[in-house]
Amino acid sequence: MEIEQEMEWKKAQNIVINVDLVAAAKRQLEFLAAVDRNRWLYEGPALDMAIHRYNAYWLPLLAKHSVSPFFEGPLVVPLDCEWIWHCHRLNPVRYKSDCEELYGSVLDNHNVVSTVGGASKTKTEEIWKNLYLDVPFELNSAKALSDTFSEEISGLENCTKYDLLAAVKRQSPFFYQVARPHMSNEFYLEGAVARYKGFLHLIRRNRERSIKSFSVPTYEIDLMWHTHQLHPASYCKDLVEIMGKVLEHDDTDSDRTKGKKLDVGFSGTTEQWEEMYGVRYWRAGAMHKGNAPLPLRTTPYPSLDLKDYPSKENQKIMHLSELKAVEVMLEFVDVKNLSEGHKGGLSVSFSKTQPDTIFNAKRSLTILSQAGEKQVACFQCQPTGNLFFELMCHSASNLPISKPAKTLGSCSISLEDSLSPLSNLTMEKWLELLPSSNYLSSKPIYLRVALSTTVPTNAPHIFHLIRSLPFSKNSCFFPLPGRVHLAKSWTRIIDDNGKEVISLQMRDFKKSKEKNDSMLKKEVIGIIKSGGTNRVAEFTGTEWLLIDSNWSVKLPGTVNEDGYLLELIGDRRVKLFPGRKLEYEPKHCEKQRNDRDFLTAVEFSVEDPYGKALALFDFKSGTVKINEEWLLFPGLVLAFILGEILRKEGYISINSSGKNLEENKFLDKEASKCPLDVSKTIPTTVQEDGKLDVEVSQGNAITMGKGGTSGGGCSGGRGSEVRSGACGGCGANCGNVLKSGGCGGGGGCGGGCGANCGNVLKSGGCGGGCGGGCGGGCGGGCSNMIKSGGCGGGCGGGCGNKISGAPYVNASGCGGGCGGNCGNKIAGAAGVQAGACGGCGSRSGNELVDTHTHI
Structure with missing residues (x-):
């Protein structure tokens, strides 16, 4: 059987595709990112105008240029027209028939380039202006929202009757699913091309055997399928040679409900793939990752003028070693050579031989051949070391207290081997188990392990703020009730390895040395690693300035109309929003955490006009997650300042350490009351000492539970x-x-x-x-x-x-x-049970709960 499966895979890889899919897929991802920066093309009047311009101007221009080129060199397509053209081509059968009906032949993208690539558009603009007079070559949102639009489109008759509006709606969510760092990696994409050929061969085999099926791709296969369709002439020619007809691309179904067409189709595709090729269909980094998070804005953020904040020399830059992570998808397929007298259920526990800062758990899965159900673990870890597996036997006893599981044997897989070029980021093999001392077998036991990974990508840095509480001179091992006078404490910031990166302290100081000037100001001093003590930040009355740095923290006092609480201003502008936003948005079962315990740092820029999440501040647990190295120093100082302010307002927002933990309840005179309602809103005013006034309210509140007696x-x-x-x-x-x-x-x-x-x-x-x-x-x-x-x-x-x-x-x-x-059960097709709690259909732990993608 394995030889036949290998032969089928070889036949699939012999399929000829006359497009460099890897290079073209990278260009497609760049184009989709450009469209996503111009989201006015997703809906509303701008989309209507783009569809009109595509039908009235772009297709006629392309048709004329295809018959008799206006000039040597590539024709440049405007972004709005390219977006509609993109969606039209993703229905290849309809696009072909429309082109032949309206222009006599299929209009190809040969010798046509995108504006995204930076090609010179001068010659194309000249032709455009000569043909269309006052019609601008490029559409912007202001033009798209003009009042004259409805009159312009009403007279157009020579156009496709295909519902391009609906096509755009269906394709708009696709970019979120493929906008992942590993998706643009050449190594990962080469594996996607091989799997796309396997997908086409699977459909061809079904046609040859008269098997009716609705084949559903994973997302990296779908990316390659889209890329192929964007080259209409090559796609039509290639598919006719492969299977005798142009393959349709049905993207009309998006209902992922169990038992519906998409779910059933994905289950069937998974089963057929694994039977035909003998390898797993699911792939790490290619599965549906849920719906896109809610946007912070409906319009792009206006351009930011940073001229008032020039960079300063000698900035305090904090450099940390880069942290890499891979996504791993793991499944245990089969086991053989068990003794005939074996009784009880089987499972396999897995862990890392040397746990890392990302994955330090020990979890278990059943074996498909034994349990009859697919269980898949999806988790992230550092791309080093070994994964360690133990085959466990669970007693079939009916006693109230079951016996502990018995270990039958163990084995391991090197993560480095799974990332080598020879592995194609996938591995499925029989591993011989080292038998346990308490289990004897006449034959060695083998476990079939299926593993896939993404390429390593940058992982966020996670820090913990730990407030040291020194003993005062008046304290004893058994402190008496009442407020204890404490010396100034330091807050240590450590990484996930327990290594201290900086220590910070807030204190009062006199701005002026004059005797009659008694006004106290606030400042933050810090010790970076083994260096000396330095002033880090100073409060000026309206903002915190980071010393010897170009960063400042503006405290506006109320929630801005855009929803943000405060700004971090420097070379870039970062706004902090209450709650978990964008990529940090809580998923399903995570919602039991109070969202008011968090702040999300979001940058708005030309590259990300709708916002990019940079960091998450969790004041309840005293942790900070930072994605960008340039934000390390200002982000950690900001976390400390906010934590100190909130603590003085009655919140225990930073970890406390020290032997006398009971002293923690005396940090604030109100802390021992343990009130029923400790909900307070975000600041409304800023005081001279840098504290923030708060009031009881609802809405966008930052709520911290108080410690207390x-x-x-x-x-x-x-x-x-x-x-x-x-x-x-x-x-x-x-x-x-x-x-x-x-x-x-x-x-x-x-x-x-x-x-x-x-x-x-x-x-x-x-x-x-x-x-x-x-x-x-x-x-x-x-x-x-x-x-x-x-x-x-x-x-x-x-x-x-x-x-x-x-x-x-x-x-x-x-x-x-x-x-x-x-x-550790995963919800999805192919009889996979939900591992989510209470029907959440998403994540419990770091395990993948989705199963299918859309076609």
Whole structure:
């Protein structure tokens, strides 16, 4: 069977395509990015005008040039016309018939270039002006919204009757799915070309066998299919030679509901592909990544004038080693040579032999041939080291307490090998297991492992702000009640490896040395690595200035009409928005985290007029995620300043460290009250000392749970509850709730914490209605929920460290009615069960829940 499958793959690779698909795909991605920067072409009057110009001006010009070229060299197509032409060509059968009906032959893109490529458009503009007089060559949004448009389009008759408006609507979301760093990598695209040929051969085989099917590509295959269609003459010629006809491209169906046409088609394509070629169809980095996040603006941001903020010399630039990550898709396909007397279910646990800062979990999947269902893990990790697999046997006992799983054997795969040019970023092979000492077999056991990866891309840097609390002279090991006078503390900023990158402290100072000038100002001092102590920032009364740097932080005092809270101004302008925006927008089960605990840094520029997310500030957990190196220094200083301001307003917004953790509750005189309502809005005014006034309100509020004593009906012991949500009614022990979003209903330890919350470390919270708290519906205990997004509303099963319940490590959350376990299951076609909680259909942990793409 394997020989036949290899022969089919060779036949597929013998398909001839008369287009350099890799180079053309890169150009297509650049063009789609340009269109996305001009989103007025997606809908409204601008789109109507673009369709009119395409029919009335571009196609007639192209037809004349095709018959008798106006000049030597390429014709340049205006951006708006190219966008409509792009969408028209992606229905190749209709485009061919329209061209033949209107102009007698297929209008090809030979000797035509895009304005995006930077080619000279002078000659094309001259021809355009001679033919169309006062019609501008390039369309802008102002012209598209003019009042004369409806009159201009009404008289046009010689045009396609194809619904171009609907075609544009269908194609507009495509760019979001392929706008990923690895998609423009030549190595990755070469694999996409090979798989596109396999896709065409699969359809050809179905036609030869009279099998009716709706074949659905993954996104990197779809990118190549689109690229091929954008060359109409070559596409028609190639497809007639491959399968005797021009292959249609049906993009009219976008309903991903289980059992619908798209879902069934993808399931069938997956099954046929894996049967024909003997390798997995799903590929890392090529699956549907959900709907595009909500935009921050409906119009592009106006151009920014940065002349008032010239660069200064001797900027404090913070350089860190580059962090790379790959996306990995993993599936366990089959196992052979098990002993005949084997009983019980099988699973395979996987981890990294040397856990890295991105992936340090141990998770498990079932084996397809044994369980009869597809389970696929998709996660990110650093592109080094080995993945380690252990074949586990689970007892079939009916006893209330099941026996621990038995390890039958283990093996590993090198990630470096999967990234080598010979692997094509995919690997599927039989691996011999090293037998466990407690399991004897007459034959070696083999496990079939399918693995695919993306190429390495830059990963964001993640930092943790840890506030050191020094002992005061008056303190003792058992501090007496009351406010303790503390010496000035430092905030250490460390990376995910635990390495300190900078320490910061805010203090008062006199701006003037004159005796009669007693006004105190604020400044920030810092120690970068092993260097000396330096002034880092100074508050001027209206803004924070970063010393010896071109950055300043403007505090406008109220939410701007555009929705942002404050600005970071320098060589670039960065605006901070309340909540998680753009790529940080919460996905499905992540919503149990209070969105008001976050700020998103967004840059608006010529390249990204609708905004690009640069960093996420999580004040509840005291973490900062930064995507760009140039933002490291100003971003971390800004995070510290905001954290200090919020802390002094009564929020515990930065991690506290030190032996005497109980001192943390005396940081603020109001902190011990543990009120029921600690919701406060973003600042409305700026005071002289740099503090921000706040008021109780709703809307775009930044809410931080206060640390405090066991107030509000907190019976029993609270343990060391640092930076958790408000403590509202903890039934027994909340344990060491460190860095928690809160253990119980309403983001606090209350709501009826039924038993023990255990050591809820770095948890988004065991609350939000988890059985009315951490007990009840959460199985009586949320023990050891490490780095979990939260045990949200109604987790009815096991929230502990059970394999069947998915070790809650790096999990997005067990939200919204998770009835049983939140295993490592992936929702999708081909009989894949939902691993999401409560039917969220997306992510639980870092696992892929989608399954199909659109055609």
